[in-house]
Amino acid sequence: MSNGILAFIEHKSGTVNKSSLEAIAAAQNLGEQLQQPVTAVVPGNEAAAQEIAQYDIARVIHATNAKLNEYTPDAYADALEQVVKQVDPAFVFMTHTYQVRDFAPKLAARFGKSLISDCIRAKVEGGNLGFTRRIFLGKLDADVLSDGAAPVFATFQTGAFRPDQAKKGSGATVESVAVEIGEVRMVPEAPFQEAKQAVDLTKADVIVAVGRGIKSKDNLVLAEKLADALGGDLAASRPICDADWLPIDRQIGSSGQTVAPKLYIALGISGAIQHLVGMKNSGTIVAINKDPEAPIFDIADYGIVGDLFEAVPVLTEEVKKIKGLA
């Protein structure tokens, strides 16, 4: 009988992608409730496999083949198909990254299964695991149950589980498994960088995001100063990026990045659903908006109803004082 949860670990030349730890956190959390052991699979890189062995899981499978030195969907699908067959898990959990979106549907199809993708949460009820996904641009949540046949393939939206919730353990065993890989039809090129200053906001602990309330590009400096004082990154709602006030890689939301920093400060952002889906899993949300009815306040932990041009300079000075920067 199938059992256990297999968590997929993404890495870039051995550097583990932080959001992969969310797959570990999901597997540990739900595995505990389902009383299922957790195995992680790391394609290609031994150092990454050793790093993952520090987490509180039963074992790490290090899939080996020279064709796994660089990511390609063909090689990953072949490798993971064999690992899934060998481990025979009840569930395969992955974080909904670009790489996972690329190969996971192919992998699931090899088992005649669909992929329950971009889940925002999962709940154990009566011994069964149910998943929740956002549909219609985040306007509705759909509860999804698998047909029960293993393996069930699911991906979780970044932020559905926090990477710092992944518990460390006393050292899992690492098993190297040589996998066979057939024809690889893709030739990987150098990783694509959208812009020279491209930032990966998914890794930021603190984000200061600006919306249309900032009024002009010249005023961005106000938000920049607050972000600098907090050691955070600058982000924006879509109209700011559409206007080219900030590059597209700073956009948060359904057509931008999905982030889950420890602290998210929204300045002059109304809280349209397309923005909220990209940041609502942040640890603490602070909103400054002069409209007390702005929907951003529905999800904010702390809110200032007021003019950001008055509040932000004061906030920046106070942060600097506390940090001894003033």
Ligand SMILES: Cc1cc2nc3c(=O)[nH]c(=O)nc-3n(C[C@H](O)[C@H](O)[C@H](O)COP(=O)(O)OP(=O)(O)OC[C@H]3O[C@@H](n4cnc5c(N)ncnc54)[C@H](O)[C@@H]3O)c2cc1C
């Ligand atoms: C298919 C689709 C995809 C989309 N994808 C995204 C996406 O990825 N990300 C995204 O953000 N949006 C997205 N949008 C757009 C989204 O619907 C909203 O239009 C957008 O998020 C609004 O941005 P905003 O909050 O900055 O502007 P507004 O909605 O105009 O809000 C500005 C806010 O600033 C406040 N304000 C004004 N002056 C001040 C002041 N002096 N001090 C304090 N507060 C002030 C106002 O009260 C208001 O609440 C998408 C839309 C569609 C249709």
